[in-house]
Amino acid sequence: MNDKSLNFYGHFLSVPSCKVGLMLSMAGIPHAYHHVDLMAGAQKEPAFQALNHFAQVPVIVHAEKAICQSDVILAYLAEQFGKLGGGSEEERLRVREWLCWQADRLWNITRARGQIKFQNGAPAVVEQLQNGARDALGVLDAHLEGRKFIIGEGPTIADVACFTVIAHADDADIDISDWSAITVWQARMLAQGGCAAPGDVMAKESRA
Ligand SMILES: N[C@@H](CCC(=O)N[C@@H](CS)C(=O)NCC(=O)O)C(=O)O
Known part of the structure; x- marks a missing residue:
């Protein structure tokens, strides 16, 4: 190579x-x-x-x-x-903001998943993480209302990261169908080349 x-x-x-x-x-x-x-x-x-x-x-x-x-x-x-970086300097900036937010707030999905799937977490710990995850899903859902992707007209690394985290929500015992704009966006993402x-x-x- x-x-x-x-x-x-x-x-x-x-x-x-x-x-x-x-x-x-x-x-x-x-x-x-x-x-x-x-x-x-x-x-x-x-x-x-x-x-x-x-x-x-x-x-x-x-x-x-x-x-x-x-x-x-x-x-x-x-x-x-x-x-997948964003189409303009402004978009690239906003994409990085969402990427950091994903690693901070949306990541509660992954933390809850980890407690349930790998760490036999105490119910109170799991519940706290699930509540944090639900709050974050509400923020993303409100943002996606009326938008095709998180930033701009095409998918970016912000969509890649958020899509991947949310794709593991089942393991965190969170039902994504509660957030309608997110479910529409998930389907739009799955229609993109290479997305699965x-x-x-x-x-x-x-x-x-
Ligand atoms: N913040 C890191 C997290 C990476 C991470 O937590 N990796 C885990 C698997 S999900 C790992 O390699 N764990 C090995 C270990 O803890 O021994 C990232 O986003 O890449």
């Missing part, structure tokens, strides 16, 4: 990995995929930690540079490949 090749390290159950997988799919960016066996502790291996000192997925390696943190990766890919549910985007094993 030459130094322009792109290598993506992730895990199909990892929501941040799924964000990167969806971005690569929607932007049509060729890449090799490396499944990192989190359950076996592969993220703690020195070879992996040399790529990401936080010992987490996702990671991409592009142009001989290793980059971690899913939202940083999305922003990097949008810039490098000129896709995380389970259809993410491979369960490494792929060249």
Whole structure:
């Protein structure tokens, strides 16, 4: 592989990995995929930690540079490949705002999912996270009313990130049909090239 090749390290159950997988799919960016066996502790291996000192997925390696943190990766890919970043300077700015909001408020969906699915969380903790998630869904739903996408006329990395998080709401015992503008937007997203549910985007094993 030459130094322009792109290598993506992730895990199909990892929501941040799924964000990167969806971005690569929607932007049509060729890449090799490396499944990192989190359950076996592969993220703690020195070879992996040399790529990401936080010992987490996702990671991409592009142009001989290793980059971690899913939202940083999305922003990097949008810039490098000129896709899904927003059509103007103003849009790019607003897209970054929504991306940060997603990692802060909408992420309560992922936190609730983690407590339910992996951590056997106490009911009071789960409920608090679900309430935070519902508040965030209300904010996004109100924003999407009368809009096609979160910012502008086409999908951006803000849509990619929010779509991926919301696609895991079932695991957080949250019924998205309660938010009508979000469900319309989800269908619009699914009609975009390369967009699919995380389970259809993410491979369960490494792929060249
Ligand atoms: N803020 C990071 C979060 C990454 C993260 O939490 N990765 C988890 C999987 S979802 C991980 O690799 N965990 C491994 C571990 O904790 O040992 C991002 O957005 O990329």
